[in-house]
Amino acid sequence: MSNNQFYKVLSGFEVFPILGPQSKTFKFIELDLSLDSPKLQDVDISSSEDLGRHIWNLLQKNRAQAAYGGYLERRGIYQRSDYFNELDALKERNIHLGLDIWIEAHTPIYAPLEGTIHSFKNNTNYGDYGPTLILRHQIEGYKFYTLYGHLSLESLTEKEIGQRIERGQQIATLGTDEVNGDYPPHLHFQIIRDIQDCKGDYPGVSNQLNLEFYKSNCPDPMLLLDLV
Numbered sequence: 001m002s003n004n005q006f007y008k009v010l011s012g013f014e015v016f017p018i019l020g021p022q023s024k025t026f027k028f029i030e031l032d033l034s035l036d037s038p039k040l041q042d043v044d045i046s047s048s049e050d051l052g053r054h055i056w057n058l059l060q061k062n063r064a065q066a067a068y069g070g071y072l073e074r075r076g077i078y079q080r081s082d083y084f085n086e087l088d089a090l091k092e093r094n095i096h097l098g099l100d101i102w103i104e105a106h107t108p109i110y111a112p113l114e115g116t117i118h119s120f121k122n123n124t125n126y127g128d129y130g131p132t133l134i135l136r137h138q139i140e141g142y143k144f145y146t147l148y149g150h151l152s153l154e155s156l157t158e159k160e161i162g163q164r165i166e167r168g169q170q171i172a173t174l175g176t177d178e179v180n181g182d183y184p185p186h187l188h189f190q191i192i193r194d195i196q197d198c199k200g201d202y203p204g205v206s207n208q209l210n211l212e213f214y215k216s217n218c219p220d221p222m223l224l225l226d227l228v
Contacts, residue, residue, distance in 0.1 A: 121200020
């Protein structure tokens with residue numbers, strides 16, 4: 001099934017707001033963290049505190065509750081971690097495959113569609129997801145997955161593989177920088193068509209060599225979000 005066909009299958013289903021019904025009244029602003037963003041010239045992106053101040057100042061300036069962005073964005077933020085770096089520029093993982101929603105820690109996260117828990121894990125590499133949850137969904141016989149990264153540790157408690165999740169059920173809360181890979185609080189949300197035997201983890205950042213595969217396997221997350 002092509003991505004266009006996949007979009008068509010899901011377009012007929014009403015998704016639950018991932019930040020809850022109250023988020024329908026939120027003002028969202030788009031956040032640019034790309035390598036060539038002029039707004040990051042004076043920001044130390046290797047520091048979660050400095051980047052956090054930049055984000056919250058933008059939110060306050062725009063009287064917004066949350067910021068979003070990042071799908072297929074080429075970022076410099078991963079250069080701080082050996083987990084992403086490669087000597088060969090073509091192999092350096094710096095192209096973001098999910099969509100980030102930047103909002104304060106402990107914000108509740110809800111399931112946009114019904115499904116079951118596929119897997120969960122605390123990914124503790126520096127700059128990694130931290131606590132991560134993956135749901136499995138099936139619509140009209142078509143199976144796919146959604147990944148939720150940078151959660152709180154409490155989000156992984158009392159979870160069971162195969163546990164049924166209802167549309168609109170709270171599934172997690174956002175973590176702080178101490179547990180989420182050392183980032184300002186945010187949700188990494190990603191759609192995955194083929195999970196490739198991964199459990200509790202899936203690449204959220206690609207290099208240039210593998211980008212075409214991941215673009216096909218990880219469609220635009222805005223398909224299941226309503227942020228604008």
